[in-house]
Each structure stands twice: as C-alpha cells, then as structure tokens.
Amino acid sequence: MKAAIIMGSDSDFPILKPAADLLKEFGVEIDATVASAHRTPERVREYVLNAEKDDVKVFIVAAGAAAHLAGVVASYTTLPVIGVPINATSLNGLDALLSTVQMPSGVPVATMAVNGAKNAAMMAIEIFAVSDDNLKEKLVKYREKMKADVSKKAERVKAQLE
Ligand code: RP5
Numbered sequence: 001m002k003a004a005i006i007m008g009s010d011s012d013f014p015i016l017k018p019a020a021d022l023l024k025e026f027g028v029e030i031d032a033t034v035a036s037a038h039r040t041p042e043r044v045r046e047y048v049l050n051a052e053k054d055d056v057k058v059f060i061v062a063a064g065a066a067a068h069l070a071g072v073v074a075s076y077t078t079l080p081v082i083g084v085p086i087n088a089t090s091l092n093g094l095d096a097l098l099s100t101v102q103m104p105s106g107v108p109v110a111t112m113a114v115n116g117a118k119n120a121a122m123m124a125i126e127i128f129a130v131s132d133d134n135l136k137e138k139l140v141k142y143r144e145k146m147k148a149d150v151s152k153k154a155e156r157v158k159a160q161l162e
Pocket of ligand 1: 007008009010012013036062063064065086088
C-alpha cells in the first residue's frame with residue numbers, strides 16, 4: 001500500500017516535504033513525482049495509470065496557480081485524491097484553492113487548506129488506518145501527543161502571566 005505524491009513543479013516541493021516526512025514517520029510507503037497538468041499532461045496520465053498497478057491506494061496532489069492537476073488526476077482514477085492548493089502567485093493561493101476544490105459532481109478531490117500538505121498526509125494516513133489497526137493505534141497516540149502538547153503550551157502561557 002503506497003501513497004503517491006504528485007506536484008506540479010519542483011518549486012512546490014518545500015511545501016510537500018513535511019507531508020512526505022510525516023507519511024514516512026507513520027511507516028507509509030510513498031512514491032513522489034513532478035508532473036504538470038498543463039506542461040506534461042501525458043506524463044500525468046501515464047503516472048496515474050501506472051501508479052494504480054504499482055500498489056498506490058491514495059494520491060496527494062499539489063499544484064499552484066491554475067491548479068488543475070488534482071482534478072485531472074481524479075479524472076483518471078477512482079482512488080481517493082487529496083488536493084493541496086499551493087500559494088504560488090500574487091493571488092496567494094486563492095486561485096489554486098478554487099481550481100482544486102470546485103470539482104464537478106461525481107469526480108471529487110478532497111481539498112485541503114492552501115499549503116495544507118501536512119493535513120493531506122494525515123488524511124491519507126486516516127484512509128489507510130480504516131483497514132490497518134497498527135496505523136490506527138499510531139494515529140490515536142499522535143492525537144494523545146497533540147493533546148499533551150496543548151496542555152504544555154497552556155502552562156507556558158500561564159507561567160508568562162504570573
Ligand atoms: C504550478 O505552477 C506549479 O504547481 C507551481 O505551484 C506553479 C509554479 O511552477 P514553476 O513555474 O515554479 O515551475 O503549475
């Protein structure tokens with residue numbers, strides 16, 4: 001079981017790197033590539049069709065500007081597609097957000113926040129965890145750690161006001 005990460009350009013990579021790291025931390029196998037819906041549509045098609053044969057179960061797809069990449073990937077597969085709109089232009093990601101989220105009925109892209117790559121990884125992990133108890137246990141522990149971290153933050157804030 002693999003998660004495939006597709007980005008429109010290598011300039012998107014710094015945003016995607018933490019997502020790749022998080023997937024690895026959870027022990028999820030990944031494959032990553034660069035392919036553009038507009039510059040290399042054939043490469044996108046080929047990658048998606050081969051990925052399905054290569055044990056990919058979820059796609060994380062990131063692009064900026066007129067971000068049609070996630071939608072195009074979704075058009076070639078019935079596997080879940082998680083979209084990450086990237087802030088890459090003077091419109092601060094709003095262009096990519098709308099291009100990614102406004103899919104026609106019947107071909108969904110589960111769209112994250114602008115630059116929300118880490119949540120894309122979390123969503124992929126949650127999808128895998130539906131049929132993987134070990135992963136589910138790791139997710140529960142991750143949430144518990146987040147909870148403990150919030151308590152520590154609250155204590156730190158309180159201490160600064162004393
Ligand atoms: C999009 O255009 C890419 O996903 C990237 O966010 C943006 C800029 O790409 P480059 O010009 O840096 O290759 O297609």
